[in-house]
Amino acid sequence: MARVWKFGDDIDTDQIVPGRYSPYMTSDADLPKYAFIEFRPEFPKEVRPGDVIVAEDNFGCGSSREYAPLALKRCGIAAIVANSFARIFFRNAINLGIPLFEDPAAVQALNDGDVVELDAAAGRITVGGRTIELRPQPRFVQDILAAGTIADYIRDHGRFPGE
Amino acid sequence: MSRGSTLAEKIIGRAAGHAVQPGDLAVVAVGMAMSVDSIAPSVIKVMREEFRIPKVADPEKVALFVDHVAPACNVSTAEGQAEVRRFAAEQGIRHLYDVGTGVCHQLMIDRGLARAGEVVLGSDSHSTAYGAIGAFGTGMGATDIALAFATGKTWLRVPETMKVELTGQLPAGVMSKDAILHLIGRLGIDGATYRAVEFYGAEDLTAASRITLCSMTTELGAKAGMIAFPQERLAEFGLPEWLFADPDAGYVHAETIDLAALSPQVSSPDDVDNVSSVDAVVGIHIDQVFLGTCTNGRLEDIHAAARILKGRRVAPHVRMIIIPASDDILKQSVADGSLISLLEAGATVSTPGCGPCIGRHQGVLAAGEACFSTANRNFRGRMGSPEADIYLGSPLTAAATALEGKIADPRNYL
Incomplete structure (x- = not known):
């Protein structure tokens, strides 16, 4: 069983991991401790592997810092479901193998603290006995996630997505 | 249905070697890929450990900058910078711009590293700057930059x-x-x-x-x-x-x-799109004024501030920090006298680089403080305490604000 951590619009990368807490300024090993350290201080203490982030519009806007999605991955976040994602965050998260779903109906149906069961590979999330089929990702995203990460994809396929 | 191409479609099409349409995935040659002190250590690690490629594809198409925390502010950043220097030496990368040369984007343009008609990648979101000289510049994360270093290529979705x-x-x-x-x-x-x-x-x-x-x-x-x-x-x-x-x-x-x-515009906390005409925010108390960054640290920006502050004094409670975007800009502003006008007005100068934009050094904010900055982001906590406020505006508005110690309309001083 996993829980939902719900966020609003325009969660920027400074909220996810402030630049002052980057691995460059602190240490790579400590990165998961700094996820939402100021914006939502209970998050790094209480998040459990398998938990799901749900957010409204434009999740991950701002800088190109890959350590923002990396911190969430190392916290064990199993998927992020949002109305929409900012461009660089989307790319970084997919490269790292974090399943992202753009699905406003699912966002509306999921609330902070909900206990859910997620099957990311099947694109399915169950809450309160109701199963939501998440809107399918674009094919190239599915292919990267099926391989694991972008590095796995390129190793397995011997080419870039779209090549 | 055939139609003409936008600039993005033309540049990506040439770099891909075939015509492209919005929505296509394209694999393109990268004219230059760059990274900076704060991210390059991760890029190097991903290249070696994830992609398992020991050498960059072409050292002439890689540029490295020490600007995000320059000079280093603690042992961790010093170690990261040392690693960047070792990597440049061992890979034969001559485009290494070290402490004091300036902000990556300014140097990418001024030193001819970003070239018109090419796809140029940076491990920093403000790499969109290169569109000003006719390049398709875009920001990507450490993994994508590592892949570009290692292969000289990237893949992307052709934008609308x-x-x-x-x-x-x-x-x-x-x-x-x-x-x-x-x-x-x-x-x-x-x-x-x-x-x-x-x-x-x-x-x-x-x-x-x-x-x-x-x-x-x-x-x-x-x-x-x-x-x-x-x-x-x-x-x-x-x-x-x-x-x-x-x-x-x-x-x-x-x-x-x-x-x-247009009137002078100000972006108020906590999102860049919280924009109003300066009239709506005139009078808000400001503790620190920061003039600099890839957004507004150029010679014309220093000149704009000097135009207002020459022969005047910044408000006694204001800390005014000037950070030229490059060593050349610093030297030019010294030579033409604009910098001395600002120093005489009570401003101070730090090493060319990103300065306090990311809240790591050279002007970090305390709780309850407000900064007026010529930079590009005012997200909560970006420049220091999450209880500090950041306002964004032009160098002219910054100078007028420094003078009054509260947000001010520069048109009153021209």
Whole structure:
């Protein structure tokens, strides 16, 4: 069983991991401790592997810092479901193998603290006995996630997505 | 259905070796890939450990900068910088710009590393700046930059393009920063997500002003910001003869900004799109004024501030920090006397680089403080305490604000 951590619009990368807490300024090993350290201080203490982030519009806007999605991955976040994602965050998260779903109906149906069961590979999330089929990702995203990460994809396929 | 191409489509098409349409995935040759002290250690690690490629594909197409925390502020950043220097030496990368040379984006443009007509990648979101000189510049994360270092290529989705037409002349007291803040206020911080933004009518602004426009398109969520130079003037700007948008190119959206109607604009906490005319925020108490960054640390920005502050004094309680965007800009502002005007007015100067923009050094904010900055982001906690406020505006507005110690309209001092 996993829980939902719900966020609003325009969660920027400074909220996810402030630049002052980057691995460059602190240490790579400590990165998961700094996820939402100021914006939502209970998050790094209480998040459990398998938990799901749900957010409204434009999740991950701002800088190109890959350590923002990396911190969430190392916290064990199993998927992020949002109305929409900012461009660089989307790319970084997919490269790292974090399943992202753009699905406003699912966002509306999921609330902070909900206990859910997620099957990311099947694109399915169950809450309160109701199963939501998440809107399918674009094919190239599915292919990267099926391989694991972008590095796995390129190793397995011997080419870039779209090549 | 055949139609003409936007600038983004033309550049990506050439770099891919075939025509492209918005929505296509394309694999493209990268003209230059760059990283900076804060991210390059991760890039190096990913290249070696994830992609398992020991050497960069072409050291001439890799650039490295020590600007985000320059000089180092603690042992961790010093170690990271030492690693960047070792990597450059062992890989034969000669485009290493170390402490004091300036902000990556300024140097990418000034030193000719970002070239017109090429796809240029940076491990920093403000790489959209290169559209000001005719490159398709875009920011990516450490993994993508590692892949570009290792292979000389990247893959990307060809963006749709949005057209922004600038008409009229900027009035006195108003700068290109005000135009881009106004656009961000109008469209919102996801107003151009995944899109390229093409500016028309920007060719008669200064080169520095064009960089400010393109740089801040990332604050709209854009993938690239491009200046569309008129076809008949390409030679005048030293641009390739093919680098124009076709008259029948397809745009998903169009906006017009009447520059003549603009007033100085201010972005208030906590999102860049919280924009108003300066009138709405005049009088808000400010503790620190920061003039600098890839957005507004150029010579014309220092000149703008000096124009207001020469012969005057900044308010006694204000800390005014000037950080020129490059060593050349620092030297020019010393040589032409503009910097001494600012020092005599009570400002101080730090090492060319990113300065306190990311809240790591050289002007970190305490709880309860307010900073007026010429940078590009005012997200909560970005410059230090999450209980500090950040206001964004032009160098002219910053100078007037320093003078009064509260947000002020620069038009009163011209």
